[in-house]
Amino acid sequence: MAKYSYKQRLEAVMKVTEKHMSCKAVGRLLGCGDTHVRRWVKRYENFGVEGLIRKPRISPMIMKTMNILLSTIQKIVKNFKTIT
Template identity: 45%
Template sequence: MSKHTLEVKLKVVNDVLEKGMSVNSVAKSLPTAKVVVQRWVALYEKFGVEGLSMKSGTYTGDFKVHVIEYIHKNNLSLFQGAVHFGIPNGSTVGVWERIYLEYGPEALYRDNRGRKAKMKKDKFKKPNTDNSQNEDLIAEVQRLRMENEYLKKLNALVQAREKSAKKTK
């Protein structure tokens, strides 16, 4: 349940839109965060009174992927994307984006609600990287090791030369 009633939200939106009060001053008078007031105003402008009484729900994997791809395609913030699609909380979209970027779009199709199973490792598997990329990295590490050994030997020879030069003086 929401901390603020629909009447309070409507009063806040009215203060900002019709009375011309700043979002900061309205947020301080409530007291609540500036971002919360901005979200209420944006939801009211997009959906009207229904936007202020939206409840969080469950969303399909297709919807989640569509939201994230739309945000990336149109260079929107998480907040703007949440308002555009009528999602009451922008942090929900942030969680979806993190999962999308870390584990790929197929991870958004999994239902992760409920109690976690005991002794369960990670629910998501990170996508496998290409073997060619791994081989390239291994080759680079070997090259760097050889270069390091060469520089060590060169340094030892220079020091030996300097020692012998000091002894002959």
């Protein structure tokens, strides 16, 4: 699966919104499907340029580890408060 930069996504959206090109035509230029372009346009319409920024994803295993760590820290802090 190809990843597209923020700049590429923004340029694609601008071609659709300002130059009135079709999502299919823009997709062909970029080498991706029109579904990608439609999704970017929708995100742009709903959230502005912020919607085109890729957000990092955290794996479920890392999330589980972080939750266990947070829980442990909270217990330590709670125990420390009862001691002092």
